[in-house]
Amino acid sequence: MxxxxxxxxxxxxxxxxxxxxxxxxxxxxxxxxxxxxxxxxxxxxxxxxxxxxxxxxxxxxxxxxxxxxxxxxxxxxxxxxxxxxxxxxxxxxxxxxxxxxxxxxxxxxxxxxxxxxxxxxxxxxxxxxxxxxxxxxxxxxxxxxxxxxxxxxxxxxxxxxxxxxxxxxxxxxxxxxxxxxxxxxxxxxxxxxxxxxxxxxxxxxxxxxxxxxxxxxxxxxxxxxxxxxxxxxxPALKQALRPLLRQEIQQQASNQAVQATNARLTTAGYKPQVYSRPLNLFFLTDEGKRERLEPDAAPGADCTQVTVRGTARCHSQAELLALAESEPERFSPNVVLRPVYQEMLxxxxxxxxxGAEVAYWFQLKDVFAAFGxxxxxxxxxxxAMYLSRANAGKLAKLGLTAPDIFKPLAELKKQVGAQLGQEEISLAAQQQALAAAFQQVQELAQRLDPTLVKTVAAEAQKAAGSLAGLEKRLSKAAEARHETAYAQLSALKDKLFPEGGLQERTxxxxxxxxxxxxxxxxxxxxxxxxxxxxxxxxxx
Incomplete structure (x- = not known):
């Protein structure tokens, strides 16, 4: 290429x-x-x-x-x-x-x-x-x-x-x-x-x-x-999980590490991406479900150690450790421990x-350290953004480069308009002159008849509003001269940023x-x- x-x-x-x-x-x-x-x-x-x-x-x-x-x-x-x-x-x-x-x-x-x-x-x-x-x-x-x-x-x-x-x-x-x-x-x-x-x-x-x-x-x-x-x-690969499962079940090491990291990330001005749980493990049930393991069941529950959420199943820590040793394939790491499992294998x-993955990996450095x-x-x-020949041609016809397309639409319209010779309509100078003129009238009213000051101010506001309205109409008139180019620009922007986001995400x-x-x-x-x-x- x-x-x-x-x-x-x-x-x-x-x-x-x-x-x-x-x-x-x-x-x-x-x-x-x-x-x-x-x-x-x-x-x-x-x-x-x-x-x-x-x-x-x-x-x-x-x-x-x-x-x-x-x-x-x-x-x-x-x-x-x-x-x-x-x-x-x-x-x-x-x-x-x-x-x-x-x-x-x-x-x-x-x-x-x-x-x-x-x-x-x-x-x-x-x-x-x-x-x-x-x-x-x-x-x-x-x-x-x-x-x-x-x-x-x-x-x-x-x-x-x-x-x-x-x-x-x-x-x-x-x-x-x-x-x-x-x-x-x-x-x-x-x-x-x-x-x-x-x-x-x-x-x-x-x-x-x-x-x-x-x-x-x-x-x-x-x-x-x-x-x-x-x-x-x-099952063969899950054998590698045994030491991780033992440490997680006994010490809940991953959650402690993530919570400490989250506090430091927040202090540094960044929001943690993923949520850590007391046990960052799922259990694969006989019914084919992947259910969260939850320690310390609610008060009054029959199981006071670890429950398999959504089921009647519960285990003491010793039972869970025995299962982890004999059937590690029954366990499934969540988003916090899956990266550790990956790096073990x-x-x-x-x-x-x-970007979101990078963010949550930044929560895990101490988790890796905890598991060695x-x-x-x-x-x-x-x-990346992909430009077909057709879209690249439209971009060039508008006088734009690839980096330009990332600018806001309003800014792009001004850029295209300038290239097409469109006048930039601004009556700011006229508004200033109008305000100065009315200020003089207001001062005259103050000397001759103070009761007329409010009337002058109201007229000044009305005139300023009229001038602002004229500015909008003139801007629309100038824009209408290049309506086709602006329509093409808007369509291209929508095509390259579907639903307002990057093309690669849709x-x-x-x-x-x-x-x-x-x-x-x-x-x-x-x-x-x-x-x-x-x-x-x-x-x-």
């Missing part, structure tokens, strides 16, 4: 990101206590050494064995680049760069794609900088998430496509990755436009669960880049996430891939994760 097809601007210049994120990228000292190493190339040598010392051969063996099993269960061998990376993961000189996301249908919003490409590109950049090591991009499937309503739909060309799921799925409250694809063909696949690429259909047609379908789709899109997908809702160096797990480098994913990748099959390759060329800037990608 030509350099002209990709431009960047500071995140702060977009006006679309939180103060915490822009302060992090600016390396504000107030945030320094909440992360370990800043995401820059030179920081990775120390991160490699730290992780290499902490990550055991047993952990690596467990990971590689189960990943082979996960791919084997799909019925086909892993694509060559993926298989090669699985082999590399068996070596103690191989590390991962990880991103994670919910199992959104058909990838959901564009940032799903941007996250994965950020992980791929960073892996490539690290290999070039540190040739003695290997780096594998990993997509962590959020299979244990139980919020079905968040993931059961996606938007394409202004239409929302939804899947009701198996009977009772909306109220089931179980891990979404386990959901069978009952009714998917009739409710969703058969409704898709015919131009949707076959790979998107086949991923769901050839899978039994939502987890398997999401893996198939991510693999079909990124197989050539060696992306490894991991589903951590596996993987030889990981960096986690790539969106190295805290990774936290890297904001690449964020639009699906199919809206681009259907007309630009080389889109992913464009992003691979364009994205530079460690540049830490917002990208504008123009159709090549």
């Amino acid at each position: 030509a350099a002209a097809d990709c431009t960047t601007l500071p995140y702060a210049a977009t006006g679309a990101f939180s103060g915490l994120l822009t302060d992090y990228l600016a390396r504000k000292p107030a945030l320094a206590p909440f992360y370990h190493r800043f995401p820059e190339l030179t920081a990775f040598q120390a991160q490699i050494e730290e992780k290499q010392a902490a990550y055991s051969p047993e952990a690596r063996q467990r990971l590689v064995a189960d990943l082979h099993a996960q791919y084997a269960e799909l019925g086909n061998s892993a694509p060559p680049a993926v298989a090669a990376n699985l082999e590399l993961l068996a070596r103690n000189t191989t590390f991962t760069i990880t991103t994670g996301h919910q199992l959104n249908l058909f990838t959901g919003p564009l940032y799903f794609i941007y996250k994965i490409i950020s992980a791929i590109k960073l892996s490539q950049e690290l290999k070039a900088a540190y040739p003695l090591y290997d780096f594998v991009p990993v997509y962590w499937l959020a299979t244990e998430d139980h919020d079905f309503a968040e993931i059961n739909h996606f938007q394409l060309f202004g239409k929302t496509y939804s899947w009701a799921g198996p009977a009772g799925a909306a109220s089931l409250g179980g891990p979404v990755g386990r959901l069978p694809l009952t009714g998917f063909e009739e409710e969703l696949l058969s409704q898709l436009p015919p131009e949707v690429p076959a790979a998107f259909r086949e991923a769901y047609e050839n899978a039994n669960t939502l987890s398997a379908a999401t893996r198939r789709l991510a693999t079909s899109l990124f197989a050539d880049y060696g992306l490894v997908c991991i589903d951590a809702d596996r 993987l030889p990981n160096l960096a986690y790539i996430g969106g 797990v190295p805290y990774p480098i936290v890297l904001p994913r690449n964020s 639009d699906n990748v199919l809206s681009i891939l259907i007309n630009n099959p080389g889109f992913i390759e464009q992003l691979i060329t364009c994205f530079e994760p460690l540049k830490l800037e917002f990208a504008v990608v123009q159709e090549g």
